[in-house]
Amino acid sequence: MWFKAGGAAEWLFEPADTDDLAAFLADLDPAVPVMALGLGSNLIVRDGGVPGVVVRLGKPFAKVEAIDAVTLRCGGGASGILVSSTARDAGIGGTEFLRSIPGTVGGFVRMNGGAYGREVKDVLVACDIVLRSGERHTLDVGDLGYTYRHSDLPEGAVVVSATFRGHPAEPSVIQAEMDRIAAAREASQPLRSKTGGSTFKNPPGEKAWALVDAAGCRGLMRGGAQVSEKHTNFLINTGDATSADIEALGDDVRARVKAASGIDLEWEIQRVGRSA
Known part of the structure; x- marks a missing residue:
């Protein structure tokens, strides 16, 4: 993942083509969860990993x-x-x-x-x-x-x-x-950092980064996770952050924005898997 944090998939399946994928899913126990994965950019994979099957679409x-x-x-x-x-x-x-x-x-x-x-x-x-x-x-x-x-x-x-x-x-x-x-x-964006892209959705008529900035969160840290100084709607792994650090920092930011502006920021980044 782009954050370079989080646990492993229980199973990884890379289908050869659409027929292969359809046959695999038809034969798979319906109780087993399935998650499709692209480049894994807008994603926090929790430290306990992802249960079930992760489907990665390759070449x-x-x-x-x-x-x-x-x-x-x-x-x-x-x-x-x-x-x-x-x-x-x-x-x-x-x-x-x-x-x-x-x-x-x-x-x-x-x-x-x-x-x-x-x-x-x-x-x-x-x-x-x-x-x-x-x-x-x-x-x-x-x-x-x-x-x-x-x-x-x-x-x-x-x-x-x-x-x-x-x-x-x-x-x-x-x-x-x-x-x-x-x-x-x-x-405008911290492209050279370990980050997951835009963290929060823009509320109607507002910019998420501006709300985060106004709430005093620029540079805020939790463990090895930090709100980017360059663009406050990006969280970054400064080196040794766990996924729990990154997700908790996001929740810290949401709480501060709520207190400062009354606005509930919604996550744009997907959080998947189990906590450690």
């Missing part, structure tokens, strides 16, 4: 191809950088924002990932999923119940592919926008 699911002048077919394991650069080469604009999100298509679709004024719901046409039962379904964007950083995807469902639709654009214009986003991200 077979990391392909991206243009299927017409404005449409991309993307594997669930493809990175945001691969999606946006393939779109650029094909002259398809609109997915540049994915360049800035450290994760994979499956996670973007599940969380309605977004940055720099755009969200997955703005470009998604449909996605293919495998349910926990092994059944396969194709869901249109309207089936996903998207709100801010949330979808109605069923628990245990794995997103194996997605279709994104953009608009015609010059590759040089797309590249310029990708460069602008990359520079803005480099300037």
